[in-house]
Amino acid sequence: MNGLVLEGGAMRGIFTAGVMDYLMERDVYFDGIAGVSAGACFGCNYKSHQIGRTIRYNKIYAKDKRYCSVSSFIKTGDLYGAKFCYHVLPFELDVFDREAYLSNPAKFYVTATDIKTGEPVYKRLDNMDRTDLEWIRASSSMPLVSNIVHLEGMSLLDGGITDSIPLRFMQKKGYDKNVVVLTKPEDYVKKENPAMPYIRMKYKKYPEFVRAMQERHIMYNKQKEYINREEDEGRAFVIAPPGPLPLGHICHDPDRMQQAYDIGYRRAEEVFEDLIDFLKKP
Numbered sequence: 001m002n003g004l005v006l007e008g009g010a011m012r013g014i015f016t017a018g019v020m021d022y023l024m025e026r027d028v029y030f031d032g033i034a035g036v037s038a039g040a041c042f043g044c045n046y047k048s049h050q051i052g053r054t055i056r057y058n059k060i061y062a063k064d065k066r067y068c069s070v071s072s073f074i075k076t077g078d079l080y081g082a083k084f085c086y087h088v089l090p091f092e093l094d095v096f097d098r099e100a101y102l103s104n105p106a107k108f109y110v111t112a113t114d115i116k117t118g119e120p121v122y123k124r125l126d127n128m129d130r131t132d133l134e135w136i137r138a139s140s141s142m143p144l145v146s147n148i149v150h151l152e153g154m155s156l157l158d159g160g161i162t163d164s165i166p167l168r169f170m171q172k173k174g175y176d177k178n179v180v181v182l183t184k185p186e187d188y189v190k191k192e193n194p195a196m197p198y199i200r201m202k203y204k205k206y207p208e209f210v211r212a213m214q215e216r217h218i219m220y221n222k223q224k225e226y227i228n229r230e231e232d233e234g235r236a237f238v239i240a241p242p243g244p245l246p247l248g249h250i251c252h253d254p255d256r257m258q259q260a261y262d263i264g265y266r267r268a269e270e271v272f273e274d275l276i277d278f279l280k281k282p
Helices: 010-025 038-047 053-060 070-076 082-093 098-103 130-140 167-172 196-202 207-214 216-232 254-280
Strands: 002-006 032-036 107-114 119-124 149-151 154-158 177-181 236-239
Touching: 002 038, 002 167, 010 038, 010 053, 010 177, 010 254, 032 038, 032 167, 038 053, 038 107, 038 130, 053 254, 070 082, 082 130, 107 130, 107 167, 130 149, 130 154, 167 177, 167 216, 177 216, 177 254, 196 207, 207 216, 216 236, 236 254
Parallel strands: 002 032, 002 177, 032 107, 177 236
Antiparallel strands: 107 119, 107 154, 149 154
């Protein structure tokens, strides 16, 4: 089975949107998709086959305080407004095509972090109802600037903390040939989080979560090494930005968003023939 693995990275996920749109335009499908954080938020549009939706609504609402702002953080505890992002936007403003999502047989998984155990939690989203959208919110809830999401007896935050690129998870599920979309260049090396003093203070009741945050850069760099080996062995195909993207975790500039999207779209175009060869190989 073929799988698609989508790294997070907040607004850097716009690069991923460009990659996905190019592949959807050329009718490239996968048996399963795993998204983390922004990879979950934007990746669900692959299963619903909504070409252009991610870049469209991000550009339209880039400067809307309900979407992402200090004002939202002060008022609600969420930098990215939970009500707006996961209720108003998908149900009213740029409607998510739930019918198309449900009719697509591909499985869609998201990763979150259980802050009590400091371990990743994986959830298959079969319904894309309000509960499933809460799972996407949990996967995308960055520490320090997001409220803890409580679901199924767990307390959850950003899945990227404990499994930034869930290639191993997909392989264990039986997806033996995976396309991995990164939001940082392939030579990127993660360093220890400089905000650790604040994280220790805010999450002192959750020592396993603090440990996971402390070791996140080690986990991430080991995952990248594993992905490189899998790529060398022909079991993974990596699509990554050729260099740093023109935006970071937060962006309110539609032009920069379009630039990042275009980089992803062009990158997918550049590697397309090699990607098809990879998918066709037995």
